[in-house]
Amino acid sequence: MSEIRDTQTDDAPASTAKTQQGRDVATDGLIDAQGEDVVGRSVTIGKPAAELFAYFRNFANLPTFMENVVRIDVLDNQRSHWVVKAPGDKLVEWDARITEERDGELIAWTSEEGADVANSGRIEFTEAGARGTVVTATIAYDPPGGAIGKLIAKMFQREPAIQARRDLRRFKQLMETGEVATASRNKREFEERG
Amino acid sequence: MRALTWHGKRDVRVDTVDDPEIRNPRDAIIKITSTAICGSDLHLYDGYIPTMKAGDILGHEFMGEVVEVGSKSTLRKGQRVVVPFTIACGSCYHCGKHQYSACDNGLPADNQDIAQELYGQPMSGLFGYSHMTGGYAGGQAEYVRVPFSDVGPIVIPDGIEDDKVLFLSDILPTGWQAAEFAQIEPGDTIAVWGCGPVGLFAVQSAFLMGAERVIAIDHFPHRLELAKKFGAETINFKESAVYEALMQMTGGIGPDACIDSVGLEAHGFFVDNVLDQIKKSTFLGTDRIHANRQAILACRKGGRISMPAVYGGFVDKWPLGAFMEKGLTLKTGQTHVQHYLPGLLNAIVEGKIDTTFLISHRLPLEQAPEGYKMFHDKQNEVTKVVLKPGLAIAAE
Numbered sequence: 112m113s114e115i116r117d118t119q120t121d122d123a124p125a126s127t128a129k130t131q132q133g134r135d136v137a138t139d140g141l142i143d144a145q146g147e148d149v150v151g152r153s154v155t156i157g158k159p160a161a162e163l164f165a166y167f168r169n170f171a172n173l174p175t176f177m178e179n180v181v182r183i184d185v186l187d188n189q190r191s192h193w194v195v196k197a198p199g200d201k202l203v204e205w206d207a208r209i210t211e212e213r214d215g216e217l218i219a220w221t222s223e224e225g226a227d228v229a230n231s232g233r234i235e236f237t238e239a240g241a242r243g244t245v246v247t248a249t250i251a252y253d254p255p256g257g258a259i260g261k262l263i264a265k266m267f268q269r270e271p272a273i274q275a276r277r278d279l280r281r282f283k284q285l286m287e288t289g290e291v292a293t294a295s296r297n298k299r300e301f302e303e304r305g
Numbered sequence: 306m307r308a309l310t311w312h313g314k315r316d317v318r319v320d321t322v323d324d325p326e327i328r329n330p331r332d333a334i335i336k337i338t339s340t341a342i343c344g345s346d347l348h349l350y351d352g353y354i355p356t357m358k359a360g361d362i363l364g365h366e367f368m369g370e371v372v373e374v375g376s377k378s379t380l381r382k383g384q385r386v387v388v389p390f391t392i393a394c395g396s397c398y399h400c401g402k403h404q405y406s407a408c409d410n411g412l413p414a415d416n417q418d419i420a421q422e423l424y425g426q427p428m429s430g431l432f433g434y435s436h437m438t439g440g441y442a443g444g445q446a447e448y449v450r451v452p453f454s455d456v457g458p459i460v461i462p463d464g465i466e467d468d469k470v471l472f473l474s475d476i477l478p479t480g481w482q483a484a485e486f487a488q489i490e491p492g493d494t495i496a497v498w499g500c501g502p503v504g505l506f507a508v509q510s511a512f513l514m515g516a517e518r519v520i521a522i523d524h525f526p527h528r529l530e531l532a533k534k535f536g537a538e539t540i541n542f543k544e545s546a547v548y549e550a551l552m553q554m555t556g557g558i559g560p561d562a563c564i565d566s567v568g569l570e571a572h573g574f575f576v577d578n579v580l581d582q583i584k585k586s587t588f589l590g591t592d593r594i595h596a597n598r599q600a601i602l603a604c605r606k607g608g609r610i611s612m613p614a615v616y617g618g619f620v621d622k623w624p625l626g627a628f629m630e631k632g633l634t635l636k637t638g639q640t641h642v643q644h645y646l647p648g649l650l651n652a653i654v655e656g657k658i659d660t661t662f663l664i665s666h667r668l669p670l671e672q673a674p675e676g677y678k679m680f681h682d683k684q685n686e687v688t689k690v691v692l693k694p695g696l697a698i699a700a701e
Contacts, residue, residue, distance in 0.1 A: 157398055178414075242398060273418070280414040288394040288453070289377065290329040292413045292430070294440040296450055297326040 126151025126249055150250045150272045154279040157243035158286050160236040164215045166286065167234065176281035176291055179269055190223075198263050203227035203255070229253045230271075246282070248275050307694070308362045308446030309673040314352035315681075317363065317674050325442065325450035330377035333454035335388065339467040340367035340444045342673075342680050342690045343475060344501045345568070345615050349434070350677050354617060356419060356436040364692075365390035365432040366474040367444025368467060371454075379455040386458035388451055389642035390475045392430035392441060395456030405429060406639035411453070412439045423618075428639065445673055447694045459646040462654065469653055471691065472502070472660045478645040480506025480566075483613035484514050486636035487562035494518040496551055496560035496603065497537070498596040499567035500528035502663055502689055503613050507564050508537045509658065520554060522547055522596075525685040531662065551603045559605035567596035568614030594620045601627050612637035663689045669696035 119128070125136040156163060166172055170191045174180045181202065184192040189209045197203045205226030211219040211233075221231035232250035239245045252271050254261035264270040281291045295301035310320045325334055343366050348354050368387040371380045380386065393400050393408035400408050411430035412420070419437045420427035430452075433443015442449060451458060461470050480503045487495055495511045497504050500523035511519050512535060521532035522540045529539040540550050551560060600610055601624050610633055628635070652658040665688045668676050676690040 155398070157396070157401075277414040277417075280417060283397075284394075284410045284414070287396045288331070288410050290331060292394075292410055292439075292452065293328055294413050294416070294430070294442070295328055296442050297323050297328070299323065301328065 124151055124153075124247075150252075150275050151247065152275045152279055153245055153247045154283050155239055155242050155245050156283045156286050160238050160244040161215045163244055163246060163282075163286060164218075164236050167236075167282075168218065176285050177274075177278045178281065179274055195228075196269060197228075197255070198269050205230070228255055246279060248279060250275055306447040307670060308442070309364060309670065309692075310359075311349060311357055311361045311363055312359045315350060315678075317350065317677050319671050319673055320360070322360075322362065322446075325448050327373055327375045328450065329452060330375045331453050331455050332375040333371055333378045333380050333451045333458070334373035335367070335369040335386065335444075335449050335451055335458075336372045337367050337369040337444055337447060337449060337670075337694050338385075339369070339471045340364050340446075340670075340692050340694075341471060341474075341476075342366075342445070342676055342692070344503070345434075346677070347681055348568075348615065348617075350681060354435045354437075358436060358440075361433070361435070361440070362442040362446050363433040364443030364445030364449075365434055366471065366476065367432075367449065368461070368471050368474065369444075369449075371458075372448070374454065377455060380458065380460070385461045385463075387461060387470050387473045387646075388432070388444065388449075388458045389473075389478075389646065390432055390434075391457075391639060391642050392432065392439065392452055393456065393643060394453050395643075400456070400643075403641055403644040405641040405643040416440055431639075445670065445692060447670070457643060459650055461650070465654065468661045468664055468691070469659075470650065472506075472663070473642075473646055473649055473653075475640065475642065476502040477506050477649055477658070477660055478642045479503050479613050479640040480508075481510045481645055481649060482640050483507040483564050483566060483611050484510035484516075486609075486611035486613075487511065487564055488609050488634075488636075489514045489516050489562060491515045492517045493561040494520065494555055495562050495564065496520045496522065496600070497532075497564045497566060498522045498600055499565070499614065500525065500532045501566060501684075504564070504566035505531055505535070505663065506660070507566055507611075507613065508532050508535050511564075512536055513657070520551065520560065527685045528688065531688065534662070547599055548603050555605070559603050559608065561605055562609040562611060563600035563604045564611045565597050565600050565614045568616060594623060598622070598624055601631075601633065604631065604633055606631045608633055610635045613640070664691050666690045667696070668692055670694040 126134060128134045170183045170185055173183055179196040181194045181196060186192055190206060192206050194202055194204050206223040207220045208223055210221050217235050219233040222229050230252035235247045237245045250271055284291050306324050307319055308322050309317055311317055346363055371382050371384045374380050391406045392411040393405035394410035397409040406429050408429035412427050416436055416439050417427035430439030430441055432441050484507050489511055493516050495516045497507050500521050508519050508521055519537040521537040522542055523529050524541055524543040529541060533539055540547055604610060670692050673692050680687045680690050
């Protein structure tokens with residue numbers, strides 16, 4: 112599970128701290144931490160950790176539920192190239208490198224030099240008995256254009272904090288039901304909704 | 306295809322829109338044969354429900370014929386089905402507990418944010434009921450796309466006409482669940498606020514579950530008349546003081562359980578209601594809960610409140626003190642339709658439950674806007690409007 116802050120008196124995840132200092136503990140847990148803003152999200156999925164990990168670890172699968180990810184090219188076992196939608200019909204790209212991996216439990220990554228959006232993160236798979244597996248994503252990133260860039264991204268609903276929650280939910284839908292829920296009536300409507 | 310679309314407060318139109326297509330493997334496309342206007346559609350009509358967009362197709366009570374299936378659907382072309390208004394996946398934790406309206410996966414991820422903010426956690430998807438509940442196109446149309454068609458729709462045996470089974474989609478299971486939530490014991494007296502379709506089905510269900518007396522409360526004489534036909538005693542709140550009447554009718558005890566099937570647009574000229582209404586119309590945003598307050602005050606000590614009525618936001622002056630001091634229990638929620646379908650279909654086939662008495666008007670889809678206006682303006686005579694897309698075709 113998430114890191115616990117040294118000074119804290121409760122058991123809440125570090126990424127939910129009301130102070131920056133408290134939240135820093137969550138990023139300290141990331142090797143080669145990159146980025147200022149931190150996002151922590153959890154979802155419980157009714158499937159075994161091994162099955163979820165296996166699907167996620169094949170990064171080419173991620174665009175099936177990560178809405179803003181246009182494409183991921185797997186470069187080698189540790190490195191991959193990401194192409195992601197940004198506000199204003201722009202694309203941002205970066206190479207990501209795995210910094211830590213524990214089979215069935217955890218994947219941590221960081222972006223390499225020259226990333227359009229410097230980011231690093233960790234996805235953890237924790238067995239939760241009859242309920243399945245708790246999947247927790249912690250992401251640190253530097254919003255392009257700082258605070259204003261973040262605001263713009265939020266307006267376009269392309270901000271990582273919003274996306275992380277939605278992506279985890281789509282991951283759950285896909286794993287539990289075999290499909291990603293959509294209200295679109297037909298293909299044209301689906302594309303308009305993006 | 307033709308479909309009834311929402312354009313604003315009291316503005317619904319029949320438009321030509323794109324046909325639905327199979328989008329996911331578990332989908333099916335249904336050709337609508339019957340679809341009803343629900344009392345809760347009037348909340349949309351009156352503009353009480355946020356997150357509506359112009360052009361949204363309404364309707365969550367519908368049935369029809371399967372015309373197309375996805376690769377993972379278990380339905381076959383040509384089957385007649387009734388479709389639950391709740392869109393539930395059948396595979397998540399909550400569906401596993403038969404809490405279908407709390408399904409984790411029925412709402413598209415992008416639509417879950419609003420409900421998460423407002424309610425803490427998002428609920429299942431609903432057909433034709435704003436974007437907060439998924440933005441799914443409804444069934445007041447010629448065709449509809451039905452997600453998770455392998456777990457939702459129930460196949461209707463040949464020889465049973467639409468009018469007998471259409472209400473399995475929402476109001477019959479909702480009335481039944483309301484009575485079940487009242488935890489009726491033999492000999493109980495149950496009071497039901499609101500003799501709309503849900504209230505009337507709750508009356509019927511309460512008797513089937515062993516209630517000795519049911520007292521129905523409304524102000525439309527025709528609706529009270531229907532409740533009387535099922536054996537209920539009645540109180541017309543325009544003519545009699547409800548709390549006083551209930552206390553006298555129960556020997557000073559109060560009803561053992563109270564069912565609020567009124568909801569956020571309660572009628573009646575009571576001081577608290579008028580205040581609620583002023584706030585609502587000035588967007589100070591509280592639901593009108595007069596019936597609910599009355600139910601809590603009248604209910605016997607240690608009794609139960611069942612609340613099938615739809616509420617959307619916040620309330621004022623809810624008698625929390627009375628609720629606590631009297632040790633009441635409250636059970637509520639959107640209906641877990643899928644859970645009740647097999648049993649209720651059986652009861653209909655065996656003739657134990659008849660729902661056709663409710664239908665006062667049958668109209669072609671093209672006349673849906675008139676149907677809304679009628680249902681809205683003449684609640685005494687118009688108890689239920691059923692739209693038949695086939696009627697229009699026959700007339701041409």
